[in-house]
Amino acid sequence: MEKNRYKDLVKKHTPKENRLYNGMIAFLVGGVMGVIGQLLVQFYAYYLDIPTKEAGTFMIITLIFIGCLLTAFGFFDKWVNFAKCGLIVPITGFAHSMMSAALEYRKEGFVTGIGANMLKLAGTVIIFGVVSAYVFGLLRLLLFGGAL
Amino acid sequence: MTFRYKNVYINGTGTVTGPYEKKGPLSPYFDKTYNDLYFGKPTWEQAESKLIEDSVDIVLAKVGKTRFDVDLHISGDLLNQIASSDYAASNIGIPFFGVYSACATSVEGLILGANMIEAKQVKNCICSVSSHNNGAEKQFRYPVEYGGPKPKTATFTTTGGASAYLSYDKKGIRVESATVGTVIDMGIKDVYHMGAVMAPAAASTICQHLNDTKREIDYYDLVLTGDLGVYGKQILKDYMKSEYHINLKNYNDTACMIFDLEKEKDVHAGGSGPACAPLVTYGYIFDLMRKKELKRVLLVATGALHSTTMVNQKLSIPAIAHAISLEVVE
Numbered sequence: 001m002e003k004n005r006y007k008d009l010v011k012k013h014t015p016k017e018n019r020l021y022n023g024m025i026a027f028l029v030g031g032v033m034g035v036i037g038q039l040l041v042q043f044y045a046y047y048l049d050i051p052t053k054e055a056g057t058f059m060i061i062t063l064i065f066i067g068c069l070l071t072a073f074g075f076f077d078k079w080v081n082f083a084k085c086g087l088i089v090p091i092t093g094f095a096h097s098m099m100s101a102a103l104e105y106r107k108e109g110f111v112t113g114i115g116a117n118m119l120k121l122a123g124t125v126i127i128f129g130v131v132s133a134y135v136f137g138l139l140r141l142l143l144f145g146g147a148l
Numbered sequence: 149m150t151f152r153y154k155n156v157y158i159n160g161t162g163t164v165t166g167p168y169e170k171k172g173p174l175s176p177y178f179d180k181t182y183n184d185l186y187f188g189k190p191t192w193e194q195a196e197s198k199l200i201e202d203s204v205d206i207v208l209a210k211v212g213k214t215r216f217d218v219d220l221h222i223s224g225d226l227l228n229q230i231a232s233s234d235y236a237a238s239n240i241g242i243p244f245f246g247v248y249s250a251c252a253t254s255v256e257g258l259i260l261g262a263n264m265i266e267a268k269q270v271k272n273c274i275c276s277v278s279s280h281n282n283g284a285e286k287q288f289r290y291p292v293e294y295g296g297p298k299p300k301t302a303t304f305t306t307t308g309g310a311s312a313y314l315s316y317d318k319k320g321i322r323v324e325s326a327t328v329g330t331v332i333d334m335g336i337k338d339v340y341h342m343g344a345v346m347a348p349a350a351a352s353t354i355c356q357h358l359n360d361t362k363r364e365i366d367y368y369d370l371v372l373t374g375d376l377g378v379y380g381k382q383i384l385k386d387y388m389k390s391e392y393h394i395n396l397k398n399y400n401d402t403a404c405m406i407f408d409l410e411k412e413k414d415v416h417a418g419g420s421g422p423a424c425a426p427l428v429t430y431g432y433i434f435d436l437m438r439k440k441e442l443k444r445v446l447l448v449a450t451g452a453l454h455s456t457t458m459v460n461q462k463l464s465i466p467a468i469a470h471a472i473s474l475e476v477v478e
Contacts, residue, residue, distance in 0.1 A: 001348075001391050003335035009390070010336065010344040013382040015300045077295025081414075084297045100293035104286055107191045121294065 022084055029086030037063060037090075060091055067095035072103065097121035149328045150360035155316040156262040156323040157477065161430035162206030164199050166307030168281065168415070169427065172407045177431030178308075179206045185282055185307060193231055196280035199309030199423075200225075200236035203276055207311045218242045218313075219270035222261050224253035225278045225422055226305070227287060232278050242274065250451030251346075251375055252329070253277045254310065254426040255470040259326045261314045262472075272315035279421030281305045288339075288456060302340040303377045303420035306406055310426035321434055324444075324473040325361060329353035331453065333466040339459055342420060343380015343403075346450035349467040350376065350384055353448055355392045357471045365394050368446045368473075372433065374402035374425025376450060377417035378409065402428040425449045429474075437476050445474045 001009075037059050044055035070076040076096050080087050087093055101120045105113035119126065140146060163178045170181040180202060187202075189195040200223060208214060221242035223233035230246045237244040249256045257275035264270045282292045284305040290296040314323070332349040350373050358365060365371065376384055381401040388394045402425045403418030429447055436442045450469040459465065 001334075001387070006334045006348065006387070007336075009386055010341070010383055013379050013386065014341065014344070015379065017299055071293055074293065077293050080295045081297055097291075097294055100291040100295075103293050104291035121290065 025082070026084050026086035026089075029083035030089060033063075033086065033090045033092065063091050064095040067092035068099040071096045071099040076100075094122055094125060097125075150325055150357060151259070151263060151266070151327075152325045153262055153266050153323050155318075156265045156314060157317060157319055158258075158312050158321040158323060158434075158474070159315055159317055159319045160207050160210040160313045161426075161434060162203040162208075162210065162309075162311045163427050163431050164202040164206065164309045165423075165427060166281065168304070168412070169306055169308055169406060169419075171412070174406055174428060174432045177435055178427065179203075179431075185280070192280050192283040192286065193227060194235070196225060196227065196232040196278050196283050196307075196309075197235040197239075199278045199280070199307070200232060200276050200311070201239055201309075203278075203309040203311040204236070204240055204274055207274060207313045211313045213272075213313070215240060215242055218272055218274055220245065220261065220264065220273035221276070222247055222257040222273060223276040223278075224248050224257060226250065226284050232280070232283075233276070236276075236278075249449075249468055249470065250453055251279075251420060251422050251424065252449040252451030252468050252470050253422040254374075255326070255447060255449035255472050258312065258314070258323065258472055259328060259470060262323045262326060265314055265316055272313065274311050274313050276309065276311040277422040277426055278309040279305050279307065279423040281307045281421075284421060288454065298416060299340050300416055301338070301343065301377070301379050302416045303342055303375065303403060303418055304407070304415035305421035306419045306424040306427060308421075308423035308427045310423055310430050312426070312430060318477060320477065321437060322475045322477050324475045325357075326473065327353055327357035327360060327471040329356070329469040329471070331466045331468050333464055335464045337459065337462070337464045339454060339465070341379070342452040342454070342465075343377040343417060344383055345452045345454075345465045346376055346467040346469065347380050347384040347387055349469040350448050350450045351388050351391060353469040353471045354388070354446070355394065357446065357473070358394070361473075365396065366398075368444050369398055369442045370433070370445045371396060371399045371448065372402060372425075372429065372445060373399075373448045373450055373469075374428065375418065375420045376401045377403040377420065379417055405432070422451075437474070440476060443476045447472050447474060 040059040105117040224247040254277045261273040406419040407415045448471045
Protein backbone atom coordinates (compact mmCIF):
# COMPACT_ATOMS: atom_id res chain seq x y z
CA MET A 1 0.00 0.00 0.00
CA GLU A 2 1.28 3.44 -0.83
CA LYS A 3 2.01 5.79 2.04
CA ASN A 4 -0.63 8.29 0.95
CA ARG A 5 -3.32 5.64 0.70
CA TYR A 6 -2.31 4.37 4.12
CA LYS A 7 -2.62 7.89 5.53
CA ASP A 8 -6.20 8.00 4.24
CA LEU A 9 -6.91 4.67 5.91
CA VAL A 10 -5.48 5.96 9.19
CA LYS A 11 -7.55 9.13 8.89
CA LYS A 12 -10.70 7.04 8.48
CA HIS A 13 -10.10 5.34 11.83
CA THR A 14 -8.83 8.38 13.76
CA PRO A 15 -11.43 10.02 16.00
CA LYS A 16 -12.07 13.73 15.71
CA GLU A 17 -11.13 15.87 18.70
CA ASN A 18 -14.02 17.88 20.04
CA ARG A 19 -12.52 21.27 19.27
CA LEU A 20 -15.62 23.34 19.99
CA TYR A 21 -16.05 21.78 23.44
CA ASN A 22 -12.32 22.10 24.25
CA GLY A 23 -12.33 25.68 23.02
CA MET A 24 -15.36 26.57 25.14
CA ILE A 25 -13.82 25.04 28.28
CA ALA A 26 -10.53 26.86 27.64
CA PHE A 27 -12.44 30.10 27.00
CA LEU A 28 -14.42 29.83 30.22
CA VAL A 29 -11.52 28.72 32.44
CA GLY A 30 -9.19 31.31 30.86
CA GLY A 31 -11.88 33.94 31.45
CA VAL A 32 -12.24 32.92 35.09
CA MET A 33 -8.45 33.19 35.43
CA GLY A 34 -8.66 36.74 34.01
CA VAL A 35 -11.39 37.63 36.52
CA ILE A 36 -9.31 36.22 39.39
CA GLY A 37 -6.33 38.26 38.17
CA GLN A 38 -8.42 41.43 37.97
CA LEU A 39 -9.86 40.84 41.45
CA LEU A 40 -6.32 40.42 42.78
CA VAL A 41 -5.23 43.69 41.15
CA GLN A 42 -8.25 45.47 42.70
CA PHE A 43 -7.52 43.89 46.06
CA TYR A 44 -3.89 45.01 46.07
CA ALA A 45 -4.75 48.47 44.75
CA TYR A 46 -7.64 49.29 47.10
CA TYR A 47 -6.81 47.46 50.30
CA LEU A 48 -3.01 47.54 50.33
CA ASP A 49 -2.75 50.92 48.63
CA ILE A 50 -0.36 49.75 45.93
CA PRO A 51 -0.31 51.73 42.63
CA THR A 52 -2.31 49.85 39.96
CA LYS A 53 0.73 49.31 37.73
CA GLU A 54 2.65 47.61 40.53
CA ALA A 55 -0.46 45.78 41.71
CA GLY A 56 -0.34 43.99 38.30
CA THR A 57 3.10 42.65 39.12
CA PHE A 58 1.89 41.54 42.55
CA MET A 59 -1.03 39.75 40.88
CA ILE A 60 1.34 37.88 38.52
CA ILE A 61 3.57 36.85 41.42
CA THR A 62 0.54 35.61 43.37
CA LEU A 63 -0.75 33.54 40.43
CA ILE A 64 2.71 32.07 39.79
CA PHE A 65 2.97 31.12 43.46
CA ILE A 66 -0.45 29.47 43.49
CA GLY A 67 0.27 27.67 40.20
CA CYS A 68 3.59 26.33 41.51
CA LEU A 69 2.03 25.29 44.81
CA LEU A 70 -0.79 23.37 43.11
CA THR A 71 1.71 21.69 40.76
CA ALA A 72 3.78 20.62 43.76
CA PHE A 73 0.66 19.26 45.47
CA GLY A 74 0.21 17.15 42.37
CA PHE A 75 -3.19 18.06 41.00
CA PHE A 76 -2.53 20.95 38.65
CA ASP A 77 -1.73 18.48 35.84
CA LYS A 78 -5.25 17.07 36.11
CA TRP A 79 -6.74 20.57 35.84
CA VAL A 80 -4.53 21.28 32.81
CA ASN A 81 -5.76 18.07 31.20
CA PHE A 82 -9.31 19.28 31.67
CA ALA A 83 -9.01 22.99 30.91
CA LYS A 84 -6.14 22.67 28.39
CA CYS A 85 -5.20 26.12 27.02
CA GLY A 86 -7.45 27.77 29.60
CA LEU A 87 -4.68 27.14 32.12
CA ILE A 88 -1.65 26.73 29.81
CA VAL A 89 -1.82 30.13 28.12
CA PRO A 90 -2.15 32.30 31.29
CA ILE A 91 0.91 32.84 33.49
CA THR A 92 -0.12 29.77 35.54
CA GLY A 93 0.87 27.53 32.60
CA PHE A 94 4.33 29.06 32.54
CA ALA A 95 4.78 28.54 36.28
CA HIS A 96 3.40 25.01 36.01
CA SER A 97 5.82 24.06 33.22
CA MET A 98 8.84 25.22 35.23
CA MET A 99 7.69 23.68 38.49
CA SER A 100 6.84 20.32 36.94
CA ALA A 101 10.24 20.12 35.22
CA ALA A 102 12.01 21.06 38.47
CA LEU A 103 10.10 18.34 40.35
CA GLU A 104 10.86 15.80 37.64
CA TYR A 105 14.62 16.29 37.71
CA ARG A 106 15.23 17.12 41.38
CA LYS A 107 16.73 13.68 42.08
CA GLU A 108 19.38 14.27 39.43
CA GLY A 109 21.13 17.00 41.40
CA PHE A 110 20.80 20.77 41.75
CA VAL A 111 23.04 21.68 38.80
CA THR A 112 22.71 18.68 36.46
CA GLY A 113 19.07 18.10 37.39
CA ILE A 114 17.05 21.15 38.38
CA GLY A 115 19.39 23.76 36.90
CA ALA A 116 19.81 22.07 33.56
CA ASN A 117 16.21 20.98 33.08
CA MET A 118 13.95 23.50 34.81
CA LEU A 119 13.57 25.59 31.64
CA LYS A 120 13.08 22.53 29.42
CA LEU A 121 9.57 23.63 28.48
CA ALA A 122 9.58 27.27 29.56
CA GLY A 123 12.92 28.00 27.87
CA THR A 124 11.28 28.16 24.43
CA VAL A 125 8.70 30.61 25.72
CA ILE A 126 11.41 32.86 27.17
CA ILE A 127 13.65 32.73 24.07
CA PHE A 128 10.89 33.49 21.58
CA GLY A 129 9.25 35.92 23.98
CA VAL A 130 12.48 37.93 24.09
CA VAL A 131 13.03 37.64 20.32
CA SER A 132 9.50 38.74 19.46
CA ALA A 133 9.65 41.59 22.02
CA TYR A 134 12.83 42.79 20.30
CA VAL A 135 11.32 42.51 16.80
CA PHE A 136 8.06 44.25 17.70
CA GLY A 137 9.92 46.89 19.73
CA LEU A 138 12.05 47.62 16.67
CA LEU A 139 8.99 47.79 14.40
CA ARG A 140 7.32 50.16 16.83
CA LEU A 141 10.37 52.42 16.82
CA LEU A 142 10.80 52.38 13.03
CA LEU A 143 7.15 52.68 12.03
CA PHE A 144 5.73 54.90 14.74
CA GLY A 145 8.83 56.51 16.17
CA GLY A 146 8.32 54.85 19.53
CA ALA A 147 4.84 56.30 19.98
CA LEU A 148 1.75 53.99 20.09
CA MET B 149 12.28 -15.43 8.62
CA THR B 150 10.38 -18.11 10.54
CA PHE B 151 11.91 -20.55 13.03
CA ARG B 152 10.30 -23.85 14.06
CA TYR B 153 10.93 -25.31 17.48
CA LYS B 154 10.68 -28.92 18.61
CA ASN B 155 11.66 -28.62 22.24
CA VAL B 156 11.16 -25.21 23.74
CA TYR B 157 8.69 -24.59 26.56
CA ILE B 158 7.75 -21.67 28.75
CA ASN B 159 7.76 -23.41 32.15
CA GLY B 160 6.77 -20.45 34.23
CA THR B 161 6.16 -16.71 34.24
CA GLY B 162 6.32 -13.86 36.73
CA THR B 163 4.30 -10.65 36.45
CA VAL B 164 4.49 -7.50 38.58
CA THR B 165 2.43 -4.35 38.02
CA GLY B 166 1.80 -0.88 39.37
CA PRO B 167 -1.44 0.67 40.67
CA TYR B 168 -3.19 1.46 37.35
CA GLU B 169 -2.99 -2.12 36.14
CA LYS B 170 -4.14 -3.29 39.57
CA LYS B 171 -7.39 -1.38 39.02
CA GLY B 172 -7.79 -3.01 35.60
CA PRO B 173 -9.88 -6.09 34.74
CA LEU B 174 -6.87 -8.46 34.62
CA SER B 175 -5.69 -7.69 38.14
CA PRO B 176 -6.40 -11.23 39.53
CA TYR B 177 -4.02 -12.73 36.97
CA PHE B 178 -0.93 -10.81 38.06
CA ASP B 179 1.49 -12.34 40.57
CA LYS B 180 2.27 -9.14 42.43
CA THR B 181 0.89 -5.61 42.35
CA TYR B 182 2.00 -2.37 43.97
CA ASN B 183 -0.14 0.51 45.20
CA ASP B 184 2.34 3.26 44.41
CA LEU B 185 4.79 3.99 41.59
CA TYR B 186 8.05 4.01 43.55
CA PHE B 187 8.10 0.48 45.07
CA GLY B 188 10.39 1.72 47.86
CA LYS B 189 12.93 3.19 45.41
CA PRO B 190 13.83 6.89 45.17
CA THR B 191 13.25 7.38 41.42
CA TRP B 192 11.08 5.97 38.64
CA GLU B 193 14.04 4.58 36.74
CA GLN B 194 15.20 2.65 39.80
CA ALA B 195 11.63 1.58 40.49
CA GLU B 196 11.37 0.16 36.98
CA SER B 197 14.55 -1.80 37.59
CA LYS B 198 12.94 -3.30 40.68
CA LEU B 199 10.02 -4.51 38.57
CA ILE B 200 12.42 -6.70 36.59
CA GLU B 201 14.14 -8.00 39.72
CA ASP B 202 10.78 -8.80 41.31
CA SER B 203 9.48 -10.63 38.26
CA VAL B 204 12.69 -12.67 38.00
CA ASP B 205 12.44 -13.61 41.69
CA ILE B 206 8.82 -14.67 41.23
CA VAL B 207 9.49 -16.82 38.17
CA LEU B 208 12.49 -18.49 39.82
CA ALA B 209 10.40 -19.32 42.90
CA LYS B 210 7.65 -20.73 40.67
CA VAL B 211 9.94 -23.08 38.73
CA GLY B 212 11.92 -23.96 41.86
CA LYS B 213 15.31 -22.74 40.63
CA THR B 214 17.91 -20.30 41.89
CA ARG B 215 19.78 -17.61 39.97
CA PHE B 216 22.77 -19.93 39.72
CA ASP B 217 20.75 -22.55 37.79
CA VAL B 218 19.95 -20.18 34.93
CA ASP B 219 22.27 -19.99 31.92
CA LEU B 220 21.08 -16.76 30.35
CA HIS B 221 19.03 -13.65 31.09
CA ILE B 222 17.65 -11.61 28.19
CA SER B 223 15.99 -8.32 29.07
CA GLY B 224 14.92 -5.00 27.61
CA ASP B 225 12.87 -1.88 28.33
CA LEU B 226 12.11 1.61 27.02
CA LEU B 227 14.61 3.75 28.88
CA ASN B 228 17.76 5.10 27.22
CA GLN B 229 20.55 2.51 27.19
CA ILE B 230 17.90 0.04 28.48
CA ALA B 231 18.98 1.25 31.90
CA SER B 232 16.39 -0.59 34.01
CA SER B 233 17.39 -3.91 32.51
CA ASP B 234 21.11 -3.19 32.92
CA TYR B 235 20.80 -2.23 36.58
CA ALA B 236 18.48 -5.15 37.34
CA ALA B 237 20.90 -7.53 35.59
CA SER B 238 23.79 -6.21 37.65
CA ASN B 239 21.90 -7.20 40.82
CA ILE B 240 20.61 -10.51 39.45
CA GLY B 241 23.99 -11.73 38.20
CA ILE B 242 22.95 -14.13 35.43
CA PRO B 243 24.89 -13.90 32.09
CA PHE B 244 23.02 -11.14 30.30
CA PHE B 245 21.87 -9.97 26.89
CA GLY B 246 20.20 -6.56 26.66
CA VAL B 247 17.75 -6.19 23.76
CA TYR B 248 15.63 -3.38 22.37
CA SER B 249 12.62 -3.38 20.06
CA ALA B 250 10.44 -0.93 21.98
CA CYS B 251 7.13 -2.67 22.73
CA ALA B 252 8.15 -5.74 20.69
CA THR B 253 11.06 -6.42 23.05
CA SER B 254 9.26 -9.22 24.91
CA VAL B 255 8.86 -11.42 21.84
CA GLU B 256 12.32 -10.53 20.54
CA GLY B 257 13.72 -11.87 23.83
CA LEU B 258 11.59 -15.01 23.64
CA ILE B 259 12.75 -15.71 20.06
CA LEU B 260 16.43 -15.27 20.90
CA GLY B 261 16.10 -17.46 23.99
CA ALA B 262 14.08 -20.13 22.18
CA ASN B 263 16.64 -20.29 19.36
CA MET B 264 19.49 -20.86 21.77
CA ILE B 265 17.59 -23.52 23.68
CA GLU B 266 16.61 -25.28 20.44
CA ALA B 267 20.26 -25.23 19.36
CA LYS B 268 21.19 -26.62 22.82
CA GLN B 269 23.55 -23.72 23.43
CA VAL B 270 21.83 -23.04 26.73
CA LYS B 271 19.63 -25.35 28.80
CA ASN B 272 17.37 -22.60 30.08
CA CYS B 273 16.94 -18.85 30.07
CA ILE B 274 14.85 -16.05 31.52
CA CYS B 275 13.39 -13.38 29.24
CA SER B 276 12.19 -10.21 30.93
CA VAL B 277 10.85 -6.80 30.00
CA SER B 278 9.65 -3.79 31.93
CA SER B 279 8.08 -0.41 31.43
CA HIS B 280 7.16 2.39 33.81
CA ASN B 281 4.53 4.98 32.97
CA ASN B 282 6.28 7.92 34.59
CA GLY B 283 9.73 6.86 33.41
CA ALA B 284 8.49 6.70 29.82
CA GLU B 285 6.56 9.99 30.06
CA LYS B 286 9.67 11.72 31.39
CA GLN B 287 11.86 10.40 28.60
CA PHE B 288 9.54 10.60 25.60
CA ARG B 289 7.07 13.36 26.46
CA TYR B 290 6.63 16.02 29.13
CA PRO B 291 7.47 16.05 32.85
CA VAL B 292 4.90 13.90 34.63
CA GLU B 293 3.42 16.70 36.75
CA TYR B 294 3.01 18.84 33.62
CA GLY B 295 0.41 16.43 32.31
CA GLY B 296 -0.06 18.00 28.92
CA PRO B 297 -3.34 17.40 27.07
CA LYS B 298 -3.29 14.38 24.77
CA PRO B 299 -5.45 13.38 21.81
CA LYS B 300 -7.78 10.37 21.96
CA THR B 301 -5.34 8.21 19.97
CA ALA B 302 -2.59 8.46 22.63
CA THR B 303 -1.81 5.34 24.65
CA PHE B 304 -0.85 5.01 28.30
CA THR B 305 2.42 3.22 29.10
CA THR B 306 1.81 0.31 31.45
CA THR B 307 3.83 0.02 34.63
CA GLY B 308 4.99 -3.52 35.02
CA GLY B 309 7.65 -6.17 34.74
CA ALA B 310 7.23 -9.60 33.19
CA SER B 311 9.59 -12.56 33.06
CA ALA B 312 9.31 -15.96 31.42
CA TYR B 313 11.43 -19.03 32.14
CA LEU B 314 12.23 -21.06 29.03
CA SER B 315 13.77 -24.53 28.90
CA TYR B 316 13.44 -27.87 27.10
CA ASP B 317 11.43 -29.45 29.97
CA LYS B 318 8.07 -30.42 28.55
CA LYS B 319 5.94 -28.36 30.94
CA GLY B 320 3.72 -25.31 30.59
CA ILE B 321 3.29 -23.64 27.21
CA ARG B 322 5.06 -24.83 24.07
CA VAL B 323 6.85 -22.34 21.84
CA GLU B 324 5.97 -23.78 18.44
CA SER B 325 7.40 -21.31 15.95
CA ALA B 326 8.35 -17.66 15.62
CA THR B 327 8.67 -15.07 12.89
CA VAL B 328 11.15 -12.21 12.94
CA GLY B 329 9.61 -9.05 11.52
CA THR B 330 11.07 -6.43 9.22
CA VAL B 331 11.16 -2.74 10.09
CA ILE B 332 8.39 -0.91 8.28
CA ASP B 333 7.90 2.84 7.95
CA MET B 334 4.64 4.02 6.43
CA GLY B 335 5.39 7.71 6.88
CA ILE B 336 3.42 8.37 10.06
CA LYS B 337 4.94 11.15 12.17
CA ASP B 338 2.27 11.48 14.85
CA VAL B 339 3.86 10.50 18.18
CA TYR B 340 0.38 10.32 19.71
CA HIS B 341 -0.85 7.73 17.21
CA MET B 342 1.45 4.76 17.69
CA GLY B 343 -1.29 2.34 16.65
CA ALA B 344 -1.15 3.81 13.14
CA VAL B 345 2.65 3.60 13.19
CA MET B 346 2.71 -0.08 14.18
CA ALA B 347 -0.28 -1.61 12.39
CA PRO B 348 1.49 -2.17 9.01
CA ALA B 349 4.41 -3.88 10.78
CA ALA B 350 1.98 -6.20 12.58
CA ALA B 351 0.17 -6.97 9.32
CA SER B 352 3.40 -7.70 7.49
CA THR B 353 4.68 -10.05 10.20
CA ILE B 354 1.35 -11.92 10.50
CA CYS B 355 1.22 -12.38 6.72
CA GLN B 356 4.86 -13.50 6.58
CA HIS B 357 4.24 -15.99 9.38
CA LEU B 358 1.22 -17.48 7.61
CA ASN B 359 3.13 -17.74 4.31
CA ASP B 360 6.19 -19.35 5.89
CA THR B 361 4.15 -21.87 7.88
CA LYS B 362 1.59 -22.38 5.08
CA ARG B 363 -1.27 -21.81 7.51
CA GLU B 364 -4.59 -20.03 7.33
CA ILE B 365 -5.40 -17.38 9.92
CA ASP B 366 -8.12 -19.69 11.35
CA TYR B 367 -5.38 -22.10 12.46
CA TYR B 368 -5.03 -19.91 15.58
CA ASP B 369 -7.68 -19.75 18.26
CA LEU B 370 -6.49 -16.25 18.99
CA VAL B 371 -4.27 -13.73 17.27
CA LEU B 372 -3.08 -11.26 19.86
CA THR B 373 -1.31 -8.03 18.95
CA GLY B 374 0.38 -5.96 21.63
CA ASP B 375 -0.21 -3.04 21.72
CA LEU B 376 -1.97 -1.14 18.96
CA GLY B 377 -4.72 0.47 21.01
CA VAL B 378 -8.40 0.93 20.19
CA TYR B 379 -7.84 2.81 16.91
CA GLY B 380 -4.74 0.88 15.85
CA LYS B 381 -6.77 -2.31 16.17
CA GLN B 382 -9.36 -1.00 13.69
CA ILE B 383 -6.59 0.17 11.35
CA LEU B 384 -4.94 -3.27 11.43
CA LYS B 385 -8.22 -5.06 10.66
CA ASP B 386 -8.95 -2.74 7.76
CA TYR B 387 -5.36 -2.85 6.48
CA MET B 388 -5.19 -6.67 6.65
CA LYS B 389 -8.38 -6.90 4.62
CA SER B 390 -7.48 -4.41 1.93
CA GLU B 391 -3.79 -5.27 1.64
CA TYR B 392 -3.59 -9.03 2.32
CA HIS B 393 -7.27 -10.12 2.03
CA ILE B 394 -7.09 -11.67 5.48
CA ASN B 395 -10.10 -11.35 7.73
CA LEU B 396 -9.06 -11.10 11.38
CA LYS B 397 -11.82 -12.76 13.39
CA ASN B 398 -10.39 -14.36 16.51
CA TYR B 399 -8.37 -11.31 17.23
CA ASN B 400 -7.69 -9.00 20.13
CA ASP B 401 -5.17 -6.41 21.18
CA THR B 402 -3.48 -6.33 24.59
CA ALA B 403 -3.75 -2.52 24.79
CA CYS B 404 -7.54 -2.87 24.89
CA MET B 405 -7.46 -5.61 27.56
CA ILE B 406 -5.19 -4.41 30.36
CA PHE B 407 -7.22 -1.34 31.40
CA ASP B 408 -10.91 -0.75 31.87
CA LEU B 409 -11.30 1.64 28.94
CA GLU B 410 -14.81 2.69 29.98
CA LYS B 411 -13.88 3.72 33.52
CA GLU B 412 -10.31 4.91 33.03
CA LYS B 413 -10.58 7.76 30.55
CA ASP B 414 -6.98 8.83 31.24
CA VAL B 415 -5.61 5.83 29.37
CA HIS B 416 -7.17 7.18 26.12
CA ALA B 417 -6.68 4.47 23.46
CA GLY B 418 -5.37 1.80 25.86
CA GLY B 419 -2.13 0.46 27.32
CA SER B 420 1.30 0.41 25.74
CA GLY B 421 4.92 -0.20 26.67
CA PRO B 422 7.03 -3.36 26.43
CA ALA B 423 5.34 -4.82 29.51
CA CYS B 424 1.79 -4.57 28.17
CA ALA B 425 1.79 -7.57 25.80
CA PRO B 426 3.59 -10.01 28.17
CA LEU B 427 1.54 -8.94 31.22
CA VAL B 428 -1.69 -9.80 29.40
CA THR B 429 -0.25 -12.94 27.79
CA TYR B 430 1.60 -14.44 30.76
CA GLY B 431 -1.20 -13.60 33.17
CA TYR B 432 -4.54 -13.89 31.44
CA ILE B 433 -3.94 -15.73 28.14
CA PHE B 434 -1.73 -18.46 29.65
CA ASP B 435 -4.45 -19.06 32.25
CA LEU B 436 -6.99 -19.59 29.46
CA MET B 437 -4.52 -21.91 27.71
CA ARG B 438 -3.97 -23.97 30.85
CA LYS B 439 -7.76 -24.32 31.11
CA LYS B 440 -7.65 -25.46 27.43
CA GLU B 441 -10.05 -22.70 26.41
CA LEU B 442 -7.40 -21.58 23.93
CA LYS B 443 -5.03 -24.05 22.30
CA ARG B 444 -3.07 -22.12 19.72
CA VAL B 445 -2.23 -18.47 20.14
CA LEU B 446 -0.18 -16.21 17.88
CA LEU B 447 1.33 -13.38 19.89
CA VAL B 448 2.43 -10.47 17.71
CA ALA B 449 4.29 -7.87 19.75
CA THR B 450 4.53 -4.55 17.95
CA GLY B 451 7.07 -1.84 18.66
CA ALA B 452 7.20 1.76 17.47
CA LEU B 453 10.91 2.52 17.16
CA HIS B 454 10.32 6.06 18.31
CA SER B 455 13.31 8.32 18.81
CA THR B 456 12.54 11.86 19.96
CA THR B 457 15.70 13.06 18.19
CA MET B 458 14.69 11.63 14.81
CA VAL B 459 11.10 12.84 15.14
CA ASN B 460 12.42 16.36 15.85
CA GLN B 461 14.48 16.00 12.67
CA LYS B 462 11.13 15.59 10.87
CA LEU B 463 11.54 11.90 10.09
CA SER B 464 8.64 9.48 10.34
CA ILE B 465 8.55 6.66 12.89
CA PRO B 466 9.59 3.13 11.87
CA ALA B 467 7.94 0.12 13.50
CA ILE B 468 8.62 -3.56 13.98
CA ALA B 469 6.57 -6.60 14.95
CA HIS B 470 7.74 -10.06 15.99
CA ALA B 471 5.39 -13.03 16.14
CA ILE B 472 5.55 -16.13 18.29
CA SER B 473 3.24 -19.14 18.09
CA LEU B 474 2.31 -20.59 21.48
CA GLU B 475 0.55 -23.92 22.05
CA VAL B 476 -0.84 -25.89 24.95
CA VAL B 477 1.30 -28.91 25.84
CA GLU B 478 -0.82 -31.99 25.10
